[in-house]
Amino acid sequence: MGELAINDAFDSMMQAVESGNSAELMALSGQTEDDTPKQGLSRLNINYETETDEGLTLKKGAWKVYYNGEFVYADDVTFRPLVRTYEWSTWDAEEGKFACRSVQAPSLNHQFPDTDGGQKCGRLTKSDEEALGQDHPKVLASRAATCNQVFYALISLKGATADGTEVTIENYPVMSYFKRSGFRPAREAIEKITQKKRLMNEVEFTLSTSRKKQGSVTYFVPVFTESDTVKMNEDTVEVMKSFFETIKASNNVILEQYREAAKANATDSEKDLSADFA
Numbered sequence: 300m301g302e303l304a305i306n307d308a309f310d311s312m313m314q315a316v317e318s319g320n321s322a323e324l325m326a327l328s329g330q331t332e333d334d335t336p337k338q339g340l341s342r343l344n345i346n347y348e349t350e351t352d353e354g355l356t357l358k359k360g361a362w363k364v365y366y367n368g369e370f371v372y373a374d375d376v377t378f379r380p381l382v383r384t385y386e387w388s389t390w391d392a393e394e395g396k397f398a399c400r401s402v403q404a405p406s407l408n409h410q411f412p413d414t415d416g417g418q419k420c421g422r423l424t425k426s427d428e429e430a431l432g433q434d435h436p437k438v439l440a441s442r443a444a445t446c447n448q449v450f451y452a453l454i455s456l457k458g459a460t461a462d463g464t465e466v467t468i469e470n471y472p473v474m475s476y477f478k479r480s481g482f483r484p485a486r487e488a489i490e491k492i493t494q495k496k497r498l499m500n501e502v503e504f505t506l507s508t509s510r511k512k513q514g515s516v517t518y519f520v521p522v523f524t525e526s527d528t529v530k531m532n533e534d535t536v537e538v539m540k541s542f543f544e545t546i547k548a549s550n551n552v553i554l555e556q557y558r559e560a561a562k563a564n565a566t567d568s569e570k571d572l573s574a575d576f577a
Contacts (some may be wrong), residue, residue: 305403305409305410305550306309306547306550306551307401308404308405309405309543309546309547310543312382312405312539312543313539313540313543316531316536316540317518317523317533317536318537321336321498324343325364333477340473340474340545341364341365341366341471341474342364342365342473342474342475342476343361343362343364343376343378343452343454343473343474343475344363344364344475344476345360345361345362345363345481345508345519345521346358346359346360346361346362347376347519348371351461353461355461355462357372357461358372358374358442358512359509359517360508360517360519361373361374361458362374362375362376362456362458362506362508364376364454364456364468364471364473366466366468366471369460369461370461370577371456371458371459371460371466371468372458372459372460373456373457373458373459374458374460374507374508375505375506375507376454376455376456376505376506376507377454377455377456377503377504377505377506377526377527378450378452378453378454378475378503378504378505378506379452379453379454379470379500379503379504379529380450380451380452380489380499380500380504380541381451381452381453381499381500381516381535381538381539382405382450382451382500382539382543382546383405383448383449383450383451383489383499384403384404384405384448384449384451384546385403385404385405385406385407385409385411385446385447385448385449386400386401386402386403386404386411386446386449387399387400387401387411387413387419387420387422387444387445387446387447388400388401388420388444388445388447388449389420389421389443389444389445398420399413399414399415399417399420399421399444400413400414400420400553401413401414401419401448401553402549402550402553402554402557403449403546403549403550407446407574412553412554412557413553413557414553414556414557414560415560416557416558416559416560416561416562416563416564417560417561417564419444419446420443421437421441421443422438422441422444422446423437423438423441428441430444442515445479446478446482447476447477447478447482448476448477448478448482448485448486449474449475449476449477450474450475450476450477450485450522451473451474451537451542451545451546452472452473452474452475453470453471453472453473453535454468454470454471454473454506455468455469455470455471456468457507461553472508472538472541472542472546473556477521479559480511480518480520480522480538480553481521484520484521484522484523485521485523486522487523488504488525489544492525494573498531500531500535501528501529501530501531502525502527502528503525503526503528503529504523504524504525504526504529505523505526506521506522506523506524507521507522507524508520508521508522509521509522
């Protein structure tokens with residue numbers, strides 16, 4: 300699908316929400332079985348820091364979210380996913396920011412124009428990688444591109460700030476990325492409820508973490524446990540509308556950068572070609 304079809308897909312989702320068409324919404328909102336932010340919207344992450352800048356001790360492996368001007372930490376979070384999208388990205392560790400990002404789409408079957416003017420931040424197909432060979436520079440660059448599942452969700456929790464102040468959060472809208480070791484647990488959680496013909500946005504999960512170790516590296520993976528069923532209501536529909544608008548706005552920014560980069564890439568190619576015949 301082209302770049303216009305990506306945002307058209309989110310318009311279709313909103314129509315399905317407003318009409319109460321559960322089957323269509325399940326198919327459109329990222330709740331599929333294929334294997335294949337709004338500024339200010341808080342992110343739910345697994346905490347890997349051991350202390351704050353002030354020296355307060357933090358628990359690794361707890362969930363953290365920015366709420367009312369500070370981070371709140373909790374071992375368990377009630378997580379109600381309303382929308383799931385996919386996005387490709389590469390990360391610049393030195394700069395501490397994304398080096399490249401693609402648009403978000405509700406299925407891996409879509410195209411993923413990116414900020415470098417290409418697709419999927421340079422990720423090649425398996426057959427393309429095999430044809431080039433595992434040591435080829437393009438293959439090495441390809442493997443730096445990560446596929447993210449991006450969830451837009453409502454969370455509730457009983458947690459605490461770094462200084463121990465207890466905080467209760469109810470139905471707070473957030474976004475959360477699940478990639479690498481977190482990709483499969485998130486995908487399988489949605490697959491299970493899809494097999495039961497249940498709407499993702501009417502299911503609440505208890506979200507915890509599990510500690511893993513590979514060699515000298517310790518990391519944490521998300522654990523999804525189905526906990527409750529909550530019916531859609533007008534408030535939920537309004538939150539979903541805001542999520543769809545957030546995604547569309549983000550995609551429009553990415554698409555503009557894509558067009559600018561693609562134009563620059565074409566100009567560079569023309570320069571290279573003219574140099575060959577100079």
